Amino acid sequence: MNHRHAIVLAFAAALAIAGCAAMQAGPSDAEARAKAAELMKASFKERGQAKLDRLTQDETQAACSQYAGKELPKDVAAKIEQANLAAIKYPGNGQYLGDWKRGEQIAQRGTGFQYSDDPAQPSGANCYACHQLTKQEISYGTIGPSLYNFGKLRGYGDDIKKYAWGKVWNAEAFSACTNMPRFGHAGILTEAQVQDVVALLMDPASPVNQ
Amino acid sequence: MVGTIRAALAAAAIACAVPLALAQSAADEIEKYRQALQDGNPAELWEARGEEMWKKPAGPKSASLERCDLGKGPGVVKGAYAEMPRYFADADRVMDLESRLVWCRVTLQGMSEADAKRNPFGSPERKSDIEALVAYVTGQSRGVKMNVSLEHPKMREAYAVGEKIFFFRGGPHDFACATCHGEDGKRIRLQDLPNLTSKAGAQKGYSTWPAYRVSQGELRTFQWRLNDCFRQQRFPELDFTSPASVALTTFLAYNANGAAFDAPAIKR
Numbered sequence: 001m002n003h004r005h006a007i008v009l010a011f012a013a014a015l016a017i018a019g020c021a022a023m024q025a026g027p028s029d030a031e032a033r034a035k036a037a038e039l040m041k042a043s044f045k046e047r048g049q050a051k052l053d054r055l056t057q058d059e060t061q062a063a064c065s066q067y068a069g070k071e072l073p074k075d076v077a078a079k080i081e082q083a084n085l086a087a088i089k090y091p092g093n094g095q096y097l098g099d100w101k102r103g104e105q106i107a108q109r110g111t112g113f114q115y116s117d118d119p120a121q122p123s124g125a126n127c128y129a130c131h132q133l134t135k136q137e138i139s140y141g142t143i144g145p146s147l148y149n150f151g152k153l154r155g156y157g158d159d160i161k162k163y164a165w166g167k168v169w170n171a172e173a174f175s176a177c178t179n180m181p182r183f184g185h186a187g188i189l190t191e192a193q194v195q196d197v198v199a200l201l202m203d204p205a206s207p208v209n210q
Numbered sequence: 211m212v213g214t215i216r217a218a219l220a221a222a223a224i225a226c227a228v229p230l231a232l233a234q235s236a237a238d239e240i241e242k243y244r245q246a247l248q249d250g251n252p253a254e255l256w257e258a259r260g261e262e263m264w265k266k267p268a269g270p271k272s273a274s275l276e277r278c279d280l281g282k283g284p285g286v287v288k289g290a291y292a293e294m295p296r297y298f299a300d301a302d303r304v305m306d307l308e309s310r311l312v313w314c315r316v317t318l319q320g321m322s323e324a325d326a327k328r329n330p331f332g333s334p335e336r337k338s339d340i341e342a343l344v345a346y347v348t349g350q351s352r353g354v355k356m357n358v359s360l361e362h363p364k365m366r367e368a369y370a371v372g373e374k375i376f377f378f379r380g381g382p383h384d385f386a387c388a389t390c391h392g393e394d395g396k397r398i399r400l401q402d403l404p405n406l407t408s409k410a411g412a413q414k415g416y417s418t419w420p421a422y423r424v425s426q427g428e429l430r431t432f433q434w435r436l437n438d439c440f441r442q443q444r445f446p447e448l449d450f451t452s453p454a455s456v457a458l459t460t461f462l463a464y465n466a467n468g469a470a471f472d473a474p475a476i477k478r
Contacts, residue, residue: 026366035367036374036457043454044440047447054381054445061379068377068388069407113382113444129398141398143390172384181383188382 033066048115060084064177077176085173087185088166096161096198103200104207106193107133113188122190125168125183125197133200134207143179151202152209164198240400244478253345253422253474256429260346263339269319278314280307280347291351292471295460297362304368306459308433309451311343330450331434334427341420344431348420351471356417358464365460372461375454376406381444387458389443391415401478406462413469416462421475429474432459 027035046052057065060080067076112123127133130143154160166173169184183189200206264275280290295306301313315326332338360366379386390398391406404415420431436455440448448455
């Protein structure tokens with residue numbers, strides 16, 4: 001075997017090894033993401049109010065999906081928070097607080113926007129699915145932090161009311177890729193409903209603050 | 211008989227769930243309730259009906275499913291589910307159990323694909339043949355270690371794509387599977403959520419499906435589990451045996467490798 005053949009053989013062997021390694025590893029991250037988007041479009045059918053456009057991601061959803069399970073780069077996080085902060089709408093009448101009793105009902109209600117739900121009914125926020133809020137309700141989840149004594153601990157000032165409003169309206173403005181839905185931004189709750197939920201958190205008379 | 215069992219279970223659920231002062235003690239009581247459920251699982255009724263269906267000639271070709279190849283050779287049921295999803299050369303694709311059952315009903319029994327997929331999730335008035343068949347086949351892997359292989363490139367692709375689907379955020383609520391199943395020690399209301407991104411969580415979560423759901427009085431398959439999770443994610447409806455459902459199942463099943471399969475189970 002001459003020198004040239006040896007080089008060609010070595011090169012071929014290297015290619016084969018690289019090829020095997022690539023096969024062993026499966027598709028690249030970007031390939032898998034593209035294939036997943038394609039498969040999902042082919043695997044769901046619209047039902048009731050849940051149309052296929054729900055599979056089209058906005059920039060926040062796409063970025064959070066891409067970096068899920070990995071560390072979110074600081075610049076990506078900042079971009080997400082800035083864009084969502086700029087999109088927050090504050091109450092037209094200047095009132096952050098509605099009725100905490102209605103807010104409690106909204107916090108308890110888990111329906112809304114599922115294909116099995118009646119779109120004519122107001123949707124809930126299902127706060128208790130993830131948060132402790134009051135002493136009375138022991139059936140609460142732990143995906144989010146406890147919000148018991150939310151206003152009592154932070155004070156009842158306008159700056160805290162504004163922050164609570166923003167957090168309920170669009171949590172991505174404060175914590176990029178949070179698990180919390182953007183209740184106002186996505187149109188899950190109406191402006192009046194957000195006022196009621198903020199009252200549940202911030203009204204001194206609310207059971208949250210007892 | 212099932213009615214009586216359900217009534218007793220429902221009474222036990224109420225007795226356990228109502229008067230507790232603290233969430234932790236409530237969680238402890240719920241765990242006791244789950245333990246109590248393990249005696250006398252109505253899933254056995256689905257397993258028995260499924261075995262009968264498996265062995266009985268049916269469809270235009272009047273053939274039984276006893277020659278159905280679940281991956282370990284025609285007719286081998288024992289341990290087959292613990293190695294699924296898997297790549298099937300005859301279909302040239304990755305299939306989960308439900309997809310393979312549809313395949314066998316079409317190829318062996320001569321059913322149309324639409325007939326083979328009909329009524330995948332049953333109700334008390336309209337029992338599902340598929341749920342019974344799945345109960346029988348999965349019951350034949352009880353105690354067998356989960357051993358899904360990614361040797362075939364299409365399995366590796368299904369796994370990688372399934373992982374992306376698991377983390378895919380969408381819909382009005384920005385929910386992904388990972389929203390509820392991405393961290394240890396979380397619950398929704400009082401329901402514990404397995405962290406399916408961890409080995410232990412995937413093993414515990416995956417190896418206990420299918421399950422008899424006390425609240426529904428039906429045995430539910432893993433296809434049902436995914437379908438109903440996506441409903442709650444506010445996504446459109448996941449198609450039965452769709453490619454995305456099989457990819458996601460591949461991701462979860464492989465992560466559960468090493469677990470002793472322990473289903474059909476019983477859940478609240």
